[in-house]
Amino acid sequence: MFRRLTLLATSCLLALSLTPVAHAAAAESYVALGDSAAAGPLIPNQILPELGCFRSDRNYAHLTSQNLGGSLKDVTCSGAKTRHMYESQETDLGSVPPQLNALSSSTSLVTVHIGANDVGLTGFIEDCLNLLLPGDPCNDDYQQNGRDSWRDATDALRPKIDQVIRDIRARAPQARVYVVGYATYAPVNGCWPRVPVFKADANYIRATIAYFNLMLAQQAAAQGVGFIDLQTPSEGHDPCKSSGVRWIEPYIPTTPATPFHPNALGMRNFATIVTAAVRAAV
Structure with a gap:
């Protein structure tokens, strides 16, 4: 879920250390697919x-791979849609290959975290930001003739x-496959003005x-693969905290991360959740 990088974000990136991808040699052959x-x-x-x-070497795929042992091909990419x-x-810095090219007959584990950019969920959250009172909630903008445009877009993605x-x-064909859901981006009733989203819009x-994650879970079940829920365990760790x-940074991050995206603490906890799900299925 990644719309654009601001000049501030770009300057932050230049300050970060750059490291090559490390691969460990062991039985597990893990491929991570997905978006930001x-x-x-x-x-x-x-x-x-x-x-x-x-892509961070401290994202949940890298940390999960360290937990499980084995090799990792992490081809996750900010801005990715299902077509990628x-x-x-x-990308802003060149072209990257199709993500499915990373798979092979020797792949033993796959996580796929995709779909939010297809329907523009990050843009939707940003559109609902409201810095001033009084103001108009945004949720009514997505209702027309008794239909909800976001639910329609979600269903169209199935x-x-x-x-x-x-x-x-x-x-x-030999891999255990897990569809990974999206985390909690707002608490009940929100926390305006700390995160400037009105109560109705936060809900x-x-x-x-929640409906988007339900769709992902249903499609995973229909195809006989696993679903890893991040929304439930991330309750209480939303951008208002x-x-x-x-685990998710607010509109103005205070740690190195993109607004309304996981921070390093979130990635560590997501890795614990993903690792537990994978180990439970063995």
């Missing part, structure tokens, strides 16, 4: 050579998610992301 919610933009250290993906599973993605899962299984954001408690 998995990649970890601006979390130190950002990885060479595909800097345009803003199949086609090259143009066949694409199904196809991605089927193609992962076709390319990595609408929660409901919208203090630094050191929150």
